[in-house]
Amino acid sequence: MSVPLAQIPAPHNTASLTLVEQLVQWARRRIEERVFRPGMRMPSIRKLALDKGVSRFTVVEAYERLVAQGFLESRRGSGFYVRERQGGAATLSELRPRAEALPAPANIDVVWLLRNMLHTGARPERSPGLGYLPARWLDGDLITNALRTLGRQSGMQMLGIGTAQGFLPLRQQLQTRLEELEIGASPEQIVMVSGITQAIDLISRIYVKPGDAVIVGDPAWFQMFGCFASQGARLVGMPYTPEGPDLDTLEALVQQWRPKMLVVNSVLQNPTGTSLTAAQAFRILRLAEAYDFIVVEDDIYGDLCPPGYPGTRLASLDQLKRVIYLGSFSKTLAPNLRVGFIACAPEVAMVLSNQKMLVGMTSPELNERVIYKILTEGHYRRHVERIRARLDGVREKAVRMIEKTGMKLFLTPTAGMFLWADTGVDAGALAAAGHEAGYLLTPGGLFSPQQSPSTWMRFNIANCGDPELPAFLSRYLDGVARRAS
Incomplete structure (x- = not known):
């Protein structure tokens, strides 16, 4: 696959660099950011010289230096290709234990998006691939007011090491919130974690x-693939339809693979936006009981559902017998607070702790105390209502924009x-072309457990x-389309 050419911005602080050095710096940065990924063909010498406004000799010299530095390889009669380098960031397939019993894994790589998600130069409105709401949509005063309240209290309470299960008053408050979802969980059944990622890591x-x-x-959410792959798991993909997971295929997969667990977003699934009906939830639980596997329910987007939204939580039906329920405040309050929780059977909570x-x-x-203050002072519910209203206000515009370009929505x-x-x-x-133009886009291949090539893309409205x-x-x-015709 070739790297698409786009406008090539000049590197920063290049006044003292030759044109060859500037081209080398430009290419290295994009290789290291995994915009130009292993195996991709670099722009041809003629095209890059024309695009950058330099001589072909300059491009040849830059490419030869990149070959010498181990970033590219030259293939006679074909061009220059990005080389798979040793000692770089490991892909998920490289993290898997080597075992002859396991089939050869696909080249699963989530580093590209993770690195670019944290790229400070991308403005939110130019980052439709981000998985978080823009900061201007959130309410920093909720957090600073909670911090001020905590600052007026005795500092001695901040000096302890805490408990493994987390701040008890917050777990008691979460018990009340879960009751609103018809999920029964005592504080002893709740374990606080640093976000859903840590929850998945502990479970794996x-x-x-x-x-x-x-x-x-x-x-599905790509980052969890790494947690399971690092434990040597065989990831099996369950396809989705616009009505939700394909449960006939799921049943066939369960019969074939006899899985240890199933991980699913029950409400507003990332990235399809589908939610489980009561009938679908019942069928999943029947399969889990018949074939004895654990169900991990990730409800990180649950607070974005308006009252009366037609979505069913598995944990409300199962009451945490076989279901391990996950929640978080990263999407609605602040990504860097990193406060999430696990609700599960008492014996599971002990093992997780x-x-x-x-x-x-x-x-x-401290983070858990901040969340507790926000939840108990009564402002969180109105804050979430405002977020839902803003999403409702931009959804139709985003739909029209996507459809106008000729793309087709899943639903x-x-x-x-x-x-x-x-x-x-x-x-x-x-x-990759979007990155060159200053946009952060999320290719659909990242959401596949096998990361196979995809024409799909996720957009944050x-x-x-x-x-x-x-x-x-x-x-x-x-x-x-013109090149293909």
């Missing part, structure tokens, strides 16, 4: 052994923050406000 460490099958959505102590002692109690959800769209082209190449985004997408898609 305890339950998953090399060779175990874990069923995940295809597509012990594992949490082994890998990180306790979670930061048009009535709640949540994501749209899943078929671009009709290689979404990885589109994302809160971050689609850049007025030049529709023109960029249309220009790129039209260009691909």
Whole structure:
């Protein structure tokens, strides 16, 4: 697959660099950011010279230096290709234990998006691939007011090490919130964690052994793939339809693989936006009981559902007998607070707490106290209502923008923050071209457990406000169509 050419911005602080050195710096930065990924063909010498306004000799010299430095390899008669370098960031396939019993894994790589999600230069409105709401949509005063309240209290209470299960008053408050969802969980059944990622990591460490099958959505939240792959799991993809998970296929997969667990978003699934009906939830639980596997329910987007939204939580039906329920405040309050929780059976909570102590002692109690203040002072509910209203206000505009470019939506959800769209082209190449143009886009291949090439792309409707985004997408898609005709 070739790297798409786009406007090549000049590197920063290049006044003392020769043109060759500038080209080398430009290419190295994009290789290290995994915009140009292993195996991709670099722009031809002629095209890059024309695009950059330099001689072909300059491009040849730059490419030869990159070959010498181990970033590129030259293939006679074909061009220059990005080389797979040793000692770089490991892909998920590299993290898996080597075992002859396991099939050869696909090249699963989530580093590209994770690194670019944290790129400070990207403005939210130019980052439709981000998984978070823009900061201007959130309420920093909720957090600063809670911190001020805590600052007026005795500092002695901040000097302890905390407990493995987390700040007790917050767990008691979460018990009340879960009751509103018809999920019964005592404080002893709740374990505080540093976000959903840590929750998945703890669960995988305890339950998953090399060779175990874990069923995940295809597509689904990509970061959890790394947690399971690092334990040697065999990731099995469960396909989705616009009505939700394909349960006939799920039953066939369960019969074939006898999985250790299933991980699913029951409400506003990332990235499709689908939610489980009561009938679907019942069928999943019947399969879990018949084939004896654990169900991990990730409800991180639950607070984005308006009252009366037609979505069913598995934990409300199962009452935490076989279901492990996950929640978090990262999407609605602040990503860097890193406060989430696990609700589960009492004996599971004890095991999770012990594992949490082994890998990180306790979670930061200060963050948990901040969340407790926000929840108990009564402002959180109104804050979430405002977020839902803002999402409702931009959803139709984002839908029209995507459809106007010629892309096709998987479905048009009535709640949540994501749209899943078929671009009709290689979404990885589109994302790379977007990066060159200053946009952070999320290619659909990242959401597949096998990371196979995909034409799908996830859009965050809160971050689609850049007025030049529709023109960029249309220009790129039209260009691909002209070249194909």
